[in-house]
Amino acid sequence: MRVSELSRHSGVPVATIKYYLREGLLPKGEATSATQAVYSETHLRRLRLIRALVEGSGVPLTKVRAILDALDDTGVDLHHLLGTVQYALTPETTPTDTPEWREAERNTEELLARLGWRVSPSSPARPRLTHAIATVMGLGYQVGPRTLDTYANAAHMTAERDLDRIDPAAPRERAVEHVAIITALMDQMLVALRALAQEDVSARRLRGTDARY
Amino acid sequence: MRVSELSRHSGVPVATIKYYLREGLLPKGEATSATQAVYSETHLRRLRLIRALVEGSGVPLTKVRAILDALDDTGVDLHHLLGTVQYALTPETTPTDTPEWREAERNTEELLARLGWRVSPSSPARPRLTHAIATVMGLGYQVGPRTLDTYANAAHMTAERDLDRIDPAAPRERAVEHVAIITALMDQMLVALRALAQEDVSARRLRGTDARY
DNA sequence: CCATTTGGATAGTGAAACTCTCTAATATTG
């Protein structure tokens, strides 16, 4: 496959492919001469994965590269790969020195302790959760244990299902890709479903019971 | 309150406040002379909400404005407001003319029919869900009814809880803000919790049962 | 009365993700 064909098969412009090559997101094709290189099915898969991450979840290219590097690092097991992918996908959150932050942090810790979740103290999702709680509280709304438990249970249900679908015996190439997908792309699905569920509940409660939609 | 004080109370630079005023995100203060205007508590609340949306969920300013306009439109009831906020928050998704899209669309329709959710046919969350499914399928992975049901149930649990917390009798100003918050900010909480839950499940399954984390 | 603040307008910045242009070397096709 040459660049133009790679472009056609993926729908990505040649200029963009060249850009990805320059940025090291896509490995170089095998050069057959000074002005020619051939690309394989692997390149096409990789390209599709990049586009899925970028278009599907708006992941910045620097983070995409971090994820791809982790996929290619054969010394990492699935559990740590999942952590690495999450780390790359989680936006940085700097703790602020406010009362809300401290209260939110306590909520986070208590929740994790209550549920007994095995989570690394350095997991970037911790401050992210704290930040989300602190933001809502900063607007003057409570985020109590009842709400957190409900959300946590819902999150755990999806996580169980996600891990059910990973086959640790599958070829590493695939298993590793699968982990990237469940962590990065399934979020989109959950968020879309949440919007639909809210609409449903809202229709039932805030309108009559006989409305069509 | 003058601009400088508004800036101090909110932590947002004066230059940025002026920018928001120019962009119509923040209503003008009440002018007391050609070079002086006073801002109220309402301005401060509004400013905090803008920052929460921008920092908390990376909502583009154009969408923030759409949300704020909906909040200010007193002719809209809570149910429709929720729809409007969701509409503003949901990224546009253009259907593609591929087999994956059509299959994903069928999955979406069947899921909603199976669950009996009352969802408008024009809800932008539909194509968003379809797009998410189609993207995952385009990478060669199945998204079956089992997975969709699990995710849908989880989503519905959070939606029930969200609507429980809305007080339809509260002053419109507050109820309306609450709706914006649950649709926009609670997503972040759910996603963060999902990451933590995945780590927990992954630790239990992909590692031994005695590992510390 | 004089340094400081403000409103209002215009212009500039920096990051991110492309997109374009160019060159010399090859490939393809009629």
Next chain:
DNA sequence: CAATATTAGAGAGTTTCACTATCCAAATGG
């Protein structure tokens, strides 16, 4: 084999977004 098209590689240019900085003239505030 000659005309046309394609490619790798590198650099520069473009667009969008969200600010940030600079000016200026009017107006406080001490």
